[in-house]
Amino acid sequence: xxxxxxxxxxxxxxxxxxxxxxxxxxxxxxxxxxxxxxxxxxxxxxxxxxxxxxxxxxxxxxxxxxxxxxxxxxxxxxxxxxxxxxxxxxxxxxxxxxxxxxxxxxxxxxxxxxxxxxxxxxxxxxxxxxxxxxxxx
Amino acid sequence: xxxxxxxxxxxxxxxxxxxxxxxxxxxxxxxxxxxxxxxxxxxxxxxxxxxxxxxxxxxxxxxxxxxxxxxxxxxxxxxxxxxxxxxxxxxxxxxxxxxxxxxxxxxxxxxxxxxxxxxxxxxxxxxxxxxxxxxxx
DNA sequence: ATGCAACCTCAAGTGCACTTTAAGTCAAGG
DNA sequence: CCTTGACTTAAAGTGCACTTGAGGTTGCAT
Numbered sequence: 001x002x003x004x005x006x007x008x009x010x011x012x013x014x015x016x017x018x019x020x021x022x023x024x025x026x027x028x029x030x031x032x033x034x035x036x037x038x039x040x041x042x043x044x045x046x047x048x049x050x051x052x053x054x055x056x057x058x059x060x061x062x063x064x065x066x067x068x069x070x071x072x073x074x075x076x077x078x079x080x081x082x083x084x085x086x087x088x089x090x091x092x093x094x095x096x097x098x099x100x101x102x103x104x105x106x107x108x109x110x111x112x113x114x115x116x117x118x119x120x121x122x123x124x125x126x127x128x129x130x131x132x133x134x135x136x137x
Numbered sequence: 138x139x140x141x142x143x144x145x146x147x148x149x150x151x152x153x154x155x156x157x158x159x160x161x162x163x164x165x166x167x168x169x170x171x172x173x174x175x176x177x178x179x180x181x182x183x184x185x186x187x188x189x190x191x192x193x194x195x196x197x198x199x200x201x202x203x204x205x206x207x208x209x210x211x212x213x214x215x216x217x218x219x220x221x222x223x224x225x226x227x228x229x230x231x232x233x234x235x236x237x238x239x240x241x242x243x244x245x246x247x248x249x250x251x252x253x254x255x256x257x258x259x260x261x262x263x264x265x266x267x268x269x270x271x272x273x274x
Numbered sequence: 275a276t277g278c279a280a281c282c283t284c285a286a287g288t289g290c291a292c293t294t295t296a297a298g299t300c301a302a303g304g
Numbered sequence: 305c306c307t308t309g310a311c312t313t314a315a316a317g318t319g320c321a322c323t324t325g326a327g328g329t330t331g332c333a334t
Binding site: 044047048051052054055056076077079080082083086087089090092093094095096097099100101103104105118120121122 | 181184185188189191192193213214216217219220223224226227229230231232233234236237238240241242255257258259
């Protein structure tokens with residue numbers, strides 16, 4: 001598979017494939033002249049990267065999580081930690097979603113006068129503070 | 138409240154408060170000389186901004202969603218659309234979390250040989266494609 | 275009154291995730 | 305054999321969300 005084919009099959013631009021290679025996220029199996037050749041399973045790797053990105057992981061984190069040799073996730077503890085991080089994020093997003101749904105439905109003139117809305121905000125502020133604490137361990 | 142106090146109470150750096158003001162996300166109630174003064178409710182606005190950011194909204198989107206006058210969310214349709222977007226994102230994150238948990242527990246040597254994992258990937262790729270479609274309407 | 279820490283503005287810098295551009299190489303079809 | 309279009313690299317550019325720095329002003333404690 002050449003880079004154009006890999007790009008087409010994965011939906012990821014060729015420029016991004018080169019960029020990901022530079023970052024150690026994917027590898028080409030070899031070259032034909034200067035041109036990169038890819039194994040078919042690169043599309044799966046790219047799907048996994050896309051999933052990780054959508055879940056909020058940085059490219060550096062993903063590179064750590066999925067080494068080049070096809071063995072994803074050597075470090076099960078890291079994986080579990082990430083899963084927990086996602087769980088927290090999911091709870092946060094649910095709160096935001098509920099807050100938005102409430103705001104869309106609430107008849108109060110100012111949402112700052114609505115106690116339900118305020119409760120959402122307090123929860124959110126709390127979570128944000130917790131996140132900061134976690135960041136700096 | 139001066140900017141230092143607002144920063145302390147909200148946990149948001151003074152530089153960010155100035156930046157947010159420039160972007161139309163918050164407003165100071167006035168000045169004492171050159172120095173900004175803030176009403177107490179700026180902390181609530183900042184909490185809401187933090188929540189929105191955590192949920193994946195850009196500053197520009199948040200500025201549109203919460204005009205300066207304290208009236209948050211004039212546009213209920215926009216709010217509901219955002220809530221739905223969050224719902225999709227939550228589903229995505231759940232898939233990622235489950236995928237990670239599976240990867241952490243799965244005994245297969247290569248996850249690319251594990252059908253359960255592959256199923257997660259196919260779902261993820263599908264969602265990513267759907268997202269792209271939505272982006273370009 | 276005066277010193278100075280804390281504020282101010284405006285411009286430039288940072289990190290991430292890419293994309294674009296310029297200049298060059300080369301595989302494959304005519 | 306030769307053209308050409310798809311590839312190559314390296315470097316610069318983009319957009320977002322801030323942060324930092326330089327140089328200037330000022331509220332307030334002494």
